[in-house]
Amino acid sequence: MRGLGGGLGFGDLVAFAVGALRGHRLRTLLSVAGVAVGIAAVVALTALGEGARQYVVQEFMSLGTNLLIVLPGKVETSGMVPFVGGTTHDLTIEDYRAIATRLPLVSDAAPLAMGTESVSHDGRSRSVAIIGTTAELQRVRRLRLGSGRFLRSGDLEQGGAEVVLGVKVAGELFGNANPLGKVVRIGQWRFRVVGVIEPRGRSLGFDFDDVVFVPVATAMRMFNRSSLFRIIVEVHTADDLESGKQEVLDLLSKRHRAEDVTVITQDAVVSTFAQIMDVLTLALVAIASVSLSVAGIGIMNVMLVAVAERRREIGLLKALGAGTGQVLGVFITEAAVLSTIGGVVGLVAGWAAVRVFVRIYPAFPASPPPWAIAASLAVATVVGLVFGVLPARRAAKLDPVLALVGR
Amino acid sequence: MIELRNIWRTYQVGDSEVHALRDVDLGLDEGDYMAVVGPSGSGKSTLLNILGCLDRPTGGEYVFRGREVNGLPDADRTRMRQHEIGFVFQFFHLLSRLTAQVNVELPMLFAGVARAERRDRAARALEAVGLADRAHHRPDQLSGGQRQRVAIARAVVMRPALVLADEPTGNLDKSAALEVMDLLDEMNGQGQTVVLVTHDLEIAARANRRVRMDDGAIVERR
Numbered sequence: 063m064r065g066l067g068g069g070l071g072f073g074d075l076v077a078f079a080v081g082a083l084r085g086h087r088l089r090t091l092l093s094v095a096g097v098a099v100g101i102a103a104v105v106a107l108t109a110l111g112e113g114a115r116q117y118v119v120q121e122f123m124s125l126g127t128n129l130l131i132v133l134p135g136k137v138e139t140s141g142m143v144p145f146v147g148g149t150t151h152d153l154t155i156e157d158y159r160a161i162a163t164r165l166p167l168v169s170d171a172a173p174l175a176m177g178t179e180s181v182s183h184d185g186r187s188r189s190v191a192i193i194g195t196t197a198e199l200q201r202v203r204r205l206r207l208g209s210g211r212f213l214r215s216g217d218l219e220q221g222g223a224e225v226v227l228g229v230k231v232a233g234e235l236f237g238n239a240n241p242l243g244k245v246v247r248i249g250q251w252r253f254r255v256v257g258v259i260e261p262r263g264r265s266l267g268f269d270f271d272d273v274v275f276v277p278v279a280t281a282m283r284m285f286n287r288s289s290l291f292r293i294i295v296e297v298h299t300a301d302d303l304e305s306g307k308q309e310v311l312d313l314l315s316k317r318h319r320a321e322d323v324t325v326i327t328q329d330a331v332v333s334t335f336a337q338i339m340d341v342l343t344l345a346l347v348a349i350a351s352v353s354l355s356v357a358g359i360g361i362m363n364v365m366l367v368a369v370a371e372r373r374r375e376i377g378l379l380k381a382l383g384a385g386t387g388q389v390l391g392v393f394i395t396e397a398a399v400l401s402t403i404g405g406v407v408g409l410v411a412g413w414a415a416v417r418v419f420v421r422i423y424p425a426f427p428a429s430p431p432p433w434a435i436a437a438s439l440a441v442a443t444v445v446g447l448v449f450g451v452l453p454a455r456r457a458a459k460l461d462p463v464l465a466l467v468g469r
Numbered sequence: 470m471i472e473l474r475n476i477w478r479t480y481q482v483g484d485s486e487v488h489a490l491r492d493v494d495l496g497l498d499e500g501d502y503m504a505v506v507g508p509s510g511s512g513k514s515t516l517l518n519i520l521g522c523l524d525r526p527t528g529g530e531y532v533f534r535g536r537e538v539n540g541l542p543d544a545d546r547t548r549m550r551q552h553e554i555g556f557v558f559q560f561f562h563l564l565s566r567l568t569a570q571v572n573v574e575l576p577m578l579f580a581g582v583a584r585a586e587r588r589d590r591a592a593r594a595l596e597a598v599g600l601a602d603r604a605h606h607r608p609d610q611l612s613g614g615q616r617q618r619v620a621i622a623r624a625v626v627m628r629p630a631l632v633l634a635d636e637p638t639g640n641l642d643k644s645a646a647l648e649v650m651d652l653l654d655e656m657n658g659q660g661q662t663v664v665l666v667t668h669d670l671e672i673a674a675r676a677n678r679r680v681r682m683d684d685g686a687i688v689e690r691r
Contacts (some may be wrong), residue, residue, distance in 0.1 A: 074578055085566040378562045381523055382623070383551030383579045385544060462523045466562070 070388050079396040086368070091399065093364040097404025097442055098411055100354035103411025105430045105439045107350050111343025112114060113428030115336055120427070122332045128300050129202065129328040130307055132293040136322050151318040152289035155278065161295060167306040170296040172199035173278045177285035181274055183235040183246045188230055190275045192248060194281020203298050210242045210257030213277055221279030225253035229261045230271040248276070253282060303327045342434060357404065358445040365397050365453035376457050377465030390458040396452025397444055405442025408427050470521070470630070470662060471497040476529035478515050489515040490526065491685040504673035505666045508683035513666040514635055520664060521554050521633045522546040551580040553618060556626030559636035561616040563608040570604040571617045575628050594622040598652055614645025621652050625661065626671040632656055634665045639645055650675055
């Protein structure tokens with residue numbers, strides 16, 4: 063700021079500007095409101111965009127991190143439908159065992175076999191998703207038990223007649239009674255309940271509360287499947303994802319003598335979503351910026367009116383020894399003070415709006431990112447400076463003799 | 470101290486030229502007290518504006534304390550207005566949102582005087598014009614005479630060599646006008662050069678030099 067007022071101190075400039083603004087309360091209030099609305103919009107919209115991004119990322123992260131997902135079949139990226147497709151091999155429990163035990167980068171892995179079947183107890187029945195898996199799924203998918211235990215790690219091929227219920231299934235079948243140790247029927251099969259999953263809610267469209275978990279071999283026999291639905295693989299660190307993916311692909315193509323599986327990294331999915339959200343946030347910011355520039359034009363308007371109205375004052379200031387730079391400084395400072403006050407008010411208003419929103423939708427982690435707060439304040443000030451220049455130059459150029467007589 | 474030689478001030482109004490000042494010669498010594506009289510439109514205010522470095526003449530020479538000032542850049546003329554020249558106006562020209570004290574501080578603000586010193590000097594200037602007890606009143610809480618005394622305090626607070634007063638009593642009743650004139654006399658008594666524009670001959674009589682202007686020219690000197 064040094065030099066702006068041509069020798070006038072920054073504090074003096076601001077004091078003078080505030081004094082002048084207080085002289086026109088309504089006009090000051092309105093232009094402050096204009097900037098405030100713009101800034102509040104930027105803050106609130108970036109908070110929502112950022113909240114959406116974090117929500118998506120958190121959803122993915124809650125499923126576990128550093129995950130690879132192996133699915134049978136090759137996703138063709140060429141767009142050509144092969145005329146004679148190679149036979150797709152099943153993804154077998156043996157494949158799973160090989161991945162889980164032989165690959166150094168793999169820290170954990172769990173197989174998934176999926177189907178839908180009705181689960182019943184004591185005359186009540188409910189059709190739910192049946193997930194056949196192993197003990198490892200609990201670690202990989204960060205499942206927490208509300209009571210009892212998860213599936214035992216045991217003989218993969220043999221399976222077993224134990225079941226772990228989602229909390230909703232448990233509630234529907236047993237009400238408030240303790241389901242542990244009770245027997246449920248899944249289709250024609252009888253299972254003993256060994257655990258209930260803690261409520262977890264819907265996550266990316268999949269409701270973990272409304273499923274049951276059974277040993278993988280049992281599920282495959284129940285549904286008469288020869289192939290697993292997925293294998294979920296966890297590698298040690300995020301850096302291992304790419305090489306881990308290659309290891310898995312190499313191992314399976316050796317075992318199948320063909321490249322007939324697809325491995326996707328969760329990371330890629332997350333970053334795609336995150337990118338989409340970033341673009342969304344940017345779009346919101348762009349929209350909000352429009353209102354900011356409108357506010358800037360409002361400030362320019364107010365300052366032009368002020369210059370026109372205060373010609374005598376400007377003439378007087380010049381007669382009293384105010385230089386061109388000082389008059390320029392006085393009016394630019396006034397515009398900057400206007401817009402900075404607007405920025406602060408808008409920041410508070412935007413932040414309050416976000417708090418209210420979070421109160422209504424607690425699950426949505428909306429909070430304005432620090433860069434947005436800093437940027438909106440900076441933008442408000444810059445808007446004031448930029449849009450204040452033209453009126454201030456007009457003031458500085460006034461002929462003092464004419465200005466003094468009000469012409 | 471001041472020498473005006475062959476000063477012309479010409480305005481272009483449409484196609485015709487209007488001469489606000491025609492070939493004005495004028496000398497002022499340190500400590501002079503000069504009244505400029507004449508009908509409206511005779512060029513009195515234009516003369517004052519040129520003396521005050523608010524306006525530049527179209528032709529002629531203006532030497533202020535040995536320095537030709539017409540050709541000086543704006544920044545230098547601004548500095549002269551800060552330090553060498555004080556203005557008093559007919560309509561006071563106080564900023565209505567500021568107290569008397571802060572109005573008097575304004576010239577020092579632009580001259581870069583430190584805050585504490587500003588406060589101190591403004592208070593003393595107000596005391597000198599007998600308004601110490603009105604320092605924190607706004608102009609609308611002051612009478613016309615008081616306002617003009619505040620304006621005089623403002624004009625002299627930088628201790629300028631030259632005080633220019635344009636109809637300082639034109640908007641005041643008799644007693645307020647006399648108070649204001651007493652103050653101007655006093656400033657002159659302290660060695661400041663005063664140039665006073667008026668069309669009140671009684672007021673003009675208090676000055677030790679008088680010039681009469683008509684149609685942009687000086688027609689009488691006493």
